[in-house]
Every structure is written in structure tokens, then in C-alpha cells.
Amino acid sequence: AQTVTQSQPEMSVQEAETVTLSCTYDTSENNYYLFWYKQPPSRQMILVIRQEAYKQQNATENRFSVNFQKAAKSFSLKISDSQLGDTAMYFCAFRVAAGNKLTFGGGTRVLVKP
């Protein structure tokens, strides 16, 4: 079974600054995907970024980037130039490449302050 751990329940950041969210996971699988999802106050889950385990290059989507350390089973999310609209819960998630189920971490609440 896979587990996903987010050790930071809450983080705050000033607008335009950078914040990094931590995520570690445990698995015996070799081929998998990792995701970061955003859940704003509307509660709609939005995919922020995905990383394939077989890719060494870290994924980037505009202001969002990840630091994927496969050997350490670590998958952190960096939000650059934080905006007020980034205020949300962020969930790290794992899925076996050939599988269906997503395993979510406990979430990190991010508050962007003006």
C-alpha cells in the first residue's frame, strides 16, 4: 500500500513571495505518477502539476514547479510569485501508473497575504 505524507498543515506567504510545500511518499512501485492538486474555497479540485516517476526532469507549470527526488521519495511544490488566488488547500497525491486509485496526503493550507 502507498502512503503520502504532508508534514505542513498550514503555511502563509506574502504576495509575490515564494513558498515551498513538502510531500513524502512510500511505495514499492517503480512506475507511478505524482500530483499536486489545489482545492480553493469553492472546493473544486484542480490539478496543478503532475510528475511521471520515470522522468528525471522536474515538471513546471508557469509559477508552479516541483522538486522530485525519487530516491528520497520526496515531491515538493514551489509556488513562485504567490498571488492572492493561490490561497487554497494543496494536496499531494500518488497513483500507480497502471492503476486507478489516487492516494492523497493530508493537505497543506496555504494563505497568501496581501
Place this chain on the structure above:
Amino acid sequence: GAVVSQHPSRVICKSGTSVKIECRSLDFQATTMFWYRQFPKQSLMLMATSNEGSKATYEQGVEKDKFLINHASLTLSTLTVTSAHPEDSSFYICSARDGQNFYNEQFFGPGTRLTVL
């Protein structure tokens, strides 16, 4: 992009009644849909995996007779909370897997807030 809808967005019911929540994939066919439950300030907990034309697979600890799931078509799955009680009050989220998507990605509905009085 792929869109998943849920109906209703919020429902209030009396204890002992049954409530049905619909999950629809609007622009793609979803052979697999998922139902999650989310308590306030907590993560998503997978309740069951719904496969079109077959019985749902429930996660350990989820009562099959309490949470009835039907996936009768490639675009619709329903969750019925039977004989609802106040402890069933929660936020229910569905997602649909797009098999044509390269990553077999799940797309999430906007959720349904259930309040049982």
C-alpha cells in the same frame, strides 16, 4: 477540457431518508468513476470505485448497503445514501477517469454538501 458535474450541489434532508447524488462526465466517456468523502479541513477519502456495467468496489470500512453506487452508463454514476443519519453529513466528491487521456487522468466534480438533520 474534461468537465464533470455533480447534482445537487447541496442537499439537506431529514434523518432516515435517502438521498441520491449524480455525477456526470459531460464531454467524455468514463468507464471508471470514483466517490470520495471529505470532512472539514481533512483530505479526500476514497469510498468506492464505480465501473460502468459492473458492481462498485468499496474501500474497507465503507458500508455497501449504506452507500449504494450505480454506474449505468458511460457518463453517469450515482451515489445513494440510504437511511441517512447526521453522521453521514459531509462533502461528497466524485471524479471520472478519462480512458482516452494519455495519463488516464481523473477529473473532479464540484462536490455535493450533504446535511442530515
